[in-house]
Amino acid sequence: MLPRACPCTLLWLVLLVTGTAGCQRPAEQRFEFSPHASSRSGLVALEDSVVVGTETGALLRLDRTGRPGWRLKFAQEIASRPVRSGNTVIAGTTGGELVRLETKTAQERWRVTGEPPILTDLVADEASVYVLDSEGAVRAHALDTGQVRWRRPAPKRETPPSQPSLRLPPPVLAEGTLVVAQGDSGLVAFATEDGTPRWRRPMAQVLGLAREAETLYVTTRTGRVAALNALDGTLRWEKQPASLLTSPPTVALGKVWVGAEPTQLLALSPSTGETLSSTDLPAPLVTRLAIWGERLLIPTSGPQGQLLVLNEREMTPLFSLQADTPLRTEPVLLGDQLFVVGLDGRVLSWTLREPKP
Structure with missing residues (x-):
């Protein structure tokens, strides 16, 4: 038991x-602060404040008392979580805008327009910010200028995707490697320097990715949890602890945590995938x-x-x-x-x- x-x-x-x-x-x-619009962007933590976006295109920085430090308005929704890079934050919109701002003043460093809608949370390293669009295409923008460093097209599909409404999870960075989930096409890893493909692994309906050291943990809607080598894609273990999972993995306190149906929190062993406990x-x-x-x-x-x-x-x-x-x-x-x-x-x-x- x-x-x-x-x-x-x-x-x-x-x-x-x-x-x-x-x-x-x-x-x-x-405090309780209302921007008078719904939000699906999530929060970005700064030293002494948080940043949040709304469906009406507002981007706000709130201090510890809930007072707005600044507020910007974009033409389209901010549906994805922005990413922090040093003393700046980078945000994207469903209208294809990508903007880098000073966290203290909201002064604009650069702005890119005319790209596909941005629905997936952004990730960044010291050189680039990486964008995964809703079709699975990937691009890297130079952090200092916003110019596109490289692009990789969405995977070709002979049939419509099995889960067209499934939002693609954020990519994960691991020592010069960017791992993305491209819907039914599975996982693909690219070199961050030039976008060269490094490895591929079939794995559909991915809910989320999490990395600890060189191990990549993956959850799927179909109840599978897998541990891979993030650098070469080698499978370390794979388990099916439930018929349906509901969340990306969280690696913390020596365990891998995932949500499941019926409504439970599962704790798994990071080394073997064995289910250690379940909590309603x-x-x-x-x-x-x-x-x-x-x-x-x-x-x-x-x-x-x-x-x-x-x-x-x-x-x-x-x-x-x-x-x-x-x-x-x-x-x-x-x-x-x-x-x-x-x-x-x-x-x-x-x-x-x-x-x-």
Whole structure:
């Protein structure tokens, strides 16, 4: 039998009402900010603030009190998470714009237009920002000028994709290698310097990728979790811990964490893929979770928007926070201050306190 948490649906309902499990006021709300538009971009953490985009094309920087430091307006939605690079942030829109801005002043360094819609989260290294479009085409823009360094076209398809609505997950960087998921065409790795293909592996309906050292972890909607060598694509192990997975993998605290249906959080061994534990959730996990010390911060995508706080060692619930909007993007921590953005676009923040024995 797998280690399994006690039936916790009722327990989470109790925590939702009380807000605590054996401690007083484990979290204090700092602010709630509404841009008056929904959001699916997720948050970008800066030193003392966060950046968020909205469906109306607004890009905002919010400080720790929830006050906007600056606000820009683009013609189209910012649907993907921007990426930070030093003291700048790079954002893309569904209208094909790509812009690099100073984080403090929002002063524009460069702007690229006329490209395909940007729906997948951006990634960057010291030389380039990498863009994966909705068809699977990849391009690298020089970080200093925005000029295209190289392009690779979308894979040719003889038949329509089996999951046309499945959003492609963000690429992953590993020592000069860019690994992307191209829908039914599987995984492809490119050299970051010039876009030369390095390896390919068939793997359809990929939900997400995560890297630790040279190991790449991959989850698929069809319930598969695989560990590959990120540099050459060699398969290290592959398991099917559930018939349906719901989230990209998170590698933390010596385990690989994935969401599954029925609504559960699974903990897998990074070295073997063995399922170490399963914990019931009140609603699906569809994004990465965050780590607060040795505690798991689990955003859930149900209408109540619960963020669950679990003790990792015993997998016991500590307390629950409620956003009243689905949480579908990764939480952000700045020290002991937690930030989340809901589907309705509201950014909420709490100060977390260490639970007392």
